[in-house]
Amino acid sequence: xxxxxxxxxxxxxxxxxxxxxxxxxxxxxxxxxxxxxxxxxxxxxxxxxxxxxxxxxxxxxxxxxxxxxxxxxxxxxxxxxxxxxxxxxxxxxxxxxxxxxxxxxxxxxxxx
Amino acid sequence: xxxxxxxxxxxxxxxxxxxxxxxxxxxxxxxxxxxxxxxxxxxxxxxxxxxxxxxxxxxxxxxxxxxxxxxxxxxxxxxxxxxxxxxxxxxxxxxxxxxxxxxxxxxxxxxxx
Numbered sequence: 551x552x553x554x555x556x557x558x559x560x561x562x563x564x565x566x567x568x569x570x571x572x573x574x575x576x577x578x579x580x581x582x583x584x585x586x587x588x589x590x591x592x593x594x595x596x597x598x599x600x601x602x603x604x605x606x607x608x609x610x611x612x613x614x615x616x617x618x619x620x621x622x623x624x625x626x627x628x629x630x631x632x633x634x635x636x637x638x639x640x641x642x643x644x645x646x647x648x649x650x651x652x653x654x655x656x657x658x659x660x661x662x
Numbered sequence: 663x664x665x666x667x668x669x670x671x672x673x674x675x676x677x678x679x680x681x682x683x684x685x686x687x688x689x690x691x692x693x694x695x696x697x698x699x700x701x702x703x704x705x706x707x708x709x710x711x712x713x714x715x716x717x718x719x720x721x722x723x724x725x726x727x728x729x730x731x732x733x734x735x736x737x738x739x740x741x742x743x744x745x746x747x748x749x750x751x752x753x754x755x756x757x758x759x760x761x762x763x764x765x766x767x768x769x770x771x772x773x774x775x
Contacts, residue, residue: 552704580761592666592752592766593705638705642761649718650695650764654704 553577554639556653564661566628571656573639574621582615582622582641587655593638629660664689666755666767674773680741683770687734687755693717694736695764696728699750708751711736712759740772748774 555574563569573582581600585593597606599615599622606613610633612625622639640652667686675681687694696708707720711730728738734755740747750771754764 585766590768592754592768594766595763598763640705649707649720651707652697652705 552654553643553651554641554653556637556639556656558656559654560657560659562659562661563629565630567660569626569629569658571624571637571639571658572621573623573653575641575643576620578619578644579641580619580644582619582639584613584622584624585638585640587636587638588634593636626658629658631660631662634658634660666753666765668751668753668767668770670770671768672771672773674775675743676775677743677745679743680739681743681772683738683740683751683753683772685736685738685753685755685767687736687753688765691755691757691765692734693756693759693762694730694734695754695756696736696738697752697754698722699752699769700748705752708738710759717759743774745774748772 557572581598583598584596587593597613602617602619604615610627614623636655636657638652638655640650669684685694693712695710697705699705708722709728710718714730725741730736750769752766752769754766756762756764
């Protein structure tokens, strides 16, 4: 059973379109993180959300943490080819004994 | 400041062999965590080391082991390799133990034939 469910698994869009990636769980997380991973590289941290209901913006990327701290979303406005990559959500479950748990990822392709 | 360095980048082994992977954390970081990434399972936590002590372990068989040295460098060993061990092995370093920002290396791609 996957503790963090990400959807969609694959997403192929045209440059300029908007998109949202979802990360859901039945467990409460003390914080959630979003990473982007490019081929041949390790994941790079984009943002950490800590407070329920928190919204963080990073240029064209908007991250939201659910009020109950069980889910998060990543919204990209006017996607560009440079946004292409594997987007991973990860979190520290409240009772995890410090095991960082990852979703399986959303593979985003932005076509020019 | 140099990032997390993993060696080797690529490795090909045959079933039954053993392998050792190396990870050098960012200078000043004392924790190193290891993850296995496969297309089917995604990233899964293997173990975490802090100050030469294993602090946490994931749900992997005993064939997977690791250690950390006094300079915070870490090694991961997999014995009696199986085809299913083919994966990208990532290590991440952090300043402290437990819940803190993880900085990932580029990984070691292990192929078991």
